[in-house]
Amino acid sequence: MGNENTASASIGRALALFRTMCLIREFEERCAEEKARGTVPGLVHQSTGQEAVPTGICAHLRREDYLFSNHRGHGHAIAKGADPAAMMKEIFGRQGGTCGGKGGSMHIADFSVGMLGANGILADGLTMAVGAAQAVSLKGENRLVCCFVGDGTTNRGPFFEALNWAQVFRLPVLFACEDNTYASTTRTDEVFAGPGVVARVASFGIEAASVDGNDLGAVDAAAGRLIAQIRSGGGPRFLHARTYRIRGHISSDPLNYRRAGETETHMATEPIARYQKWLIENGASETDCSAIRAEARALIERAVAESMAAPFPDTNTAWTDVQDIGGPQWNG
């Protein structure tokens, strides 16, 4: 874990990153609990165990940078600065949700922090990301665009189109692949040809790095380097982060397609305990860490309580924001 040494300049910054990971973890676990209790109406895709990836990457993004996410996007949104309470309300379908209850978990967006949306359709965020980057370049702005993609999704055609497009137009895009081993119930390596996604990316002339995605220091360092290159006009970059989906594809997934002991083995390398160990070895105290964990737990607990207490949206809002001309009242 030598990378962690170089990457985390100060322990204060490191603790802030640790806090983000803890927030994500708490958010995901509580979400799933609530789903199991029947208080959450829609599907919940947890990113438990993958927290280091968005945390390490978003540490290098600015508020005005754009982020395009996917179906497993809670962690991305939190790391980009979205308010977990508003996100939780959204997932509960309540007033005050990031999208007023119209979106839900798979469609969380918070434009005020540059989080341009989770997505229920695999790979579509990638093509949107290159277009946003083209707009940025047309407007002469100084923004970077980041998009997340799962390992399984790298077999969809638009993934490749977006890579080619980004490189042809030398766009300021960071593609971040969260390789959590699975796509739904399928091990991606069973339906993935060739030496790996990095080789595929390289064949478009795009520089890529592959890191242990459960090592926050490694993600942080690689993301910092790639993002600096993008900001200095180097065109698109690709970050491949190897991680593991500790929970099921959706929270109700019985995981009966896994080998015995598989989850447990991977629990041993989950990023939060690992980073805590590093923190303590590097000057933080056990108490600091526990306090951060407790604070995260309390914050999410409050978010759940607020969500539960929040009213459902006014039914009139179902009829608004479809389109200016020809909205649903036309036929009503």
Added chain:
Amino acid sequence: MGNENTASASIGRALALFRTMCLIREFEERCAEEKARGTVPGLVHQSTGQEAVPTGICAHLRREDYLFSNHRGHGHAIAKGADPAAMMKEIFGRQGGTCGGKGGSMHIADFSVGMLGANGILADGLTMAVGAAQAVSLKGENRLVCCFVGDGTTNRGPFFEALNWAQVFRLPVLFACEDNTYASTTRTDEVFAGPGVVARVASFGIEAASVDGNDLGAVDAAAGRLIAQIRSGGGPRFLHARTYRIRGHISSDPLNYRRAGETETHMATEPIARYQKWLIENGASETDCSAIRAEARALIERAVAESMAAPFPDTNTAWTDVQDIGGPQWNG
């Protein structure tokens, strides 16, 4: 042109290949002439100058092998053994056309020789090809599937999906890329990122060869090698053939986006004259070659005359072969 030496075992076989190229050339040139005269109703995409590619490849295909083509497919069909007269009738929209006049140039198919269709939608033939190969493998048959793809089309998502799919399932498919420099009015290299299509293909673990596609001997040799590997169970292979589209994208294209002299430069390396030179150096006579050319010309001339003389299809046939249940008479 040393390859030609090894590849063409006998001069008889070489003359047969020469004949195929001449047939294609005559077919394309006459088609365009007729289009200009107003006798052909639809679009004509000529493959003039690219004859060596399908000729060299199809020399190694058997009648029962399947071929999926694209919009520039006359040469593919002729090389696979389709009857040029029936094809010409199809393009004229007449009775006796390969598809009874329902398809036209972009939809020529001749299932009796394993030619499963030209295609008006770029890249769709590739996904169909891998499915056909899957069927072949399910049925335990001994067929190979070949599909053609243009250089520009290698930027479409389904191209990549098909490569991955073919390799994951180890399917007996030969992907043949006719790189004729252009996609419509765009030079492909202007919108193509990375070192080249072969690198892209290699990133899927698929073995690829790149050859001078205007050198029939080279195409013949490479295709022979790759196809033998496929037949012996080696999984998919890719052949990249560099050639040049001497005519416009469609026959009426004024080609005003080309550099001065560009076409002429490339005329110097067009495959037919080149192969004829080699033939004569290797034992064929000038007379042999001229006779073959004359024969091809006469054959195509006859095809045009027959097409012109053929009646248009009975209008009743417009109503047939839509579907068994719920055909167009339902509402009629």
Added chain:
Amino acid sequence: MERVSYAEAVRRGLAEEMRRDPLVWALGEDLSRAHGSTSSTQYCGLIDEFGPKRVVDTPISESTIMGAAVGAALAGTRPVAELRNVDFGLCAIDELVNQAAKIRYMFGGQARVPLVTRQGLGLKRSLGSQHTQSNEVWFVHTPGLVVVAPATPGDGRGLLKASIRCDDPVVFLEHKELWATEGDVDFSDDGIVPLGRARTVTSGTDLTLVVWSRMAIVAEHAATQLSALGVSAEVIDLRTLWPWDREAVFRSVRKTGRLLVAQESVLVGGFANEVAAEVSERLHNTLVAPVRRLGAPRIPMPYSPPLEDECRIECRHVVEAALSLVQNDRSRKETT
């Protein structure tokens, strides 16, 4: 007779066809493994009986799932291409509409494309805008396709079997809220339900109620409530949307003189218009009241339950519309 879920009935229907014909096979994402959501149980265990060459877990490549199915159909097999949702099916609609639907015709009848594509339709609580669409009319509008949308376990099994045996491409739409519903199915017989034939759910004399897919269940409840209110509704479940059973609908409307078409999908531009326009034109003199249509407002489906409920056509809407139709209620005046 056995009491089984819709998911189980179609699962067994597929297995029966796979046993009968070794050229039938299925492809799609995550077919072979059990999964938490009911939407995967319809392939459960098939891999054990038929192996990985006939129950194929594919990469996430929707275009190629459909394109491969077309190619495989041309090469003499009968693929069942699972797309999970019509929403994901949009990623493969080019291959379905530009290839599968047209090839037989375009190639002058040289080939057929005997594929079935299974796609989940419609609403399931709070799946949001991108997992709840109903676009059956798109397929009905596309020459070359057969379109099926069964409502009961028996029809699911019987129509899936008929679809697999059909020599043309069939879009087989399974409403996601139907998976868990149960019904009695007689597995001792072949159970084939012919394509293009409607099912009369309840007989009636006051009005005809034309429905399909999940709305057939809703309409059945509505008919019960209407009956308690003294209104006799004849509910016709089309089951096949193309070709739809015009004879059955016309016969019923000739009897009742009134027609209500109710659909879950957006009313504007929807399939209800097809039935309404045909009946209005051909049975103008028979109708004692104008044809009524019910459908969702033109709104992407929201996530939050009370908002979603604003956009759903439910039993009470059907009952209300039926009542206003039989009372020849003209409150909705001819002005706008």
Added chain:
Amino acid sequence: MERVSYAEAVRRGLAEEMRRDPLVWALGEDLSRAHGSTSSTQYCGLIDEFGPKRVVDTPISESTIMGAAVGAALAGTRPVAELRNVDFGLCAIDELVNQAAKIRYMFGGQARVPLVTRQGLGLKRSLGSQHTQSNEVWFVHTPGLVVVAPATPGDGRGLLKASIRCDDPVVFLEHKELWATEGDVDFSDDGIVPLGRARTVTSGTDLTLVVWSRMAIVAEHAATQLSALGVSAEVIDLRTLWPWDREAVFRSVRKTGRLLVAQESVLVGGFANEVAAEVSERLHNTLVAPVRRLGAPRIPMPYSPPLEDECRIECRHVVEAALSLVQNDRSRKETT
């Protein structure tokens, strides 16, 4: 007034908007270079004025053309995504329908998607099944989209400008046979044609003829022929299909009492049903005859000219149908 082709009118309309607003840009395959076919002249010369960042030649990547347009719209620009043909547009329909159409709503109004996608519609002689489709009803059925299909050079220019200024995604359908048609356009004024407003092509009293896109030209000829036969037809060119101008249609039908809706696309499941069903339901008592609809048979378009002609709705079909409607011809009896 200047006499210009449809292609030239829309080309200049786009240039005007690009001059007015530096955030307007266009992307698509082969935009920048002249080409033999008329279908490319609508971008001719724009690259010289606006440069390669605003007239973008893209790779052949339809999904990304549309997806990028969505992303670019979210990031504050106004992209015009050229797809050439609705047929190729099927390769990008996921991005249009699952993303562009839903984002504003799904995200609770945080963002708008001001993109225009231009797609060639319909028949042009012998282009075959994969280059001649008309699927306008698909877009009309999709919440979130505006759908435009202008018939004249002036409307092409004016509606393209209005579409570019619209804050929601617009599907701008240009019939391929209209490119070369000519008309008088006044370029000295702004020329904006408001979305959602129909154009009365000819006034009349005996029947209302509702049409759009190329069919507006056909209907105008038909009205002339009908007039010679003593039948006075009011031709209404909808121009915008969503929202369609119900007021204009209702007003006309209240006057004439008869409605014929004529479309080039396949009749089954088509947009004509929408207009017919609405009018049949709401103006039941006003109608003196059942609404008639004309559309293509449910057949993929064949290549050979005489076969293609079998599947085209032409002037004579419109005239015949109109005559039978005013004569209240009941030869098409209420039996089947």
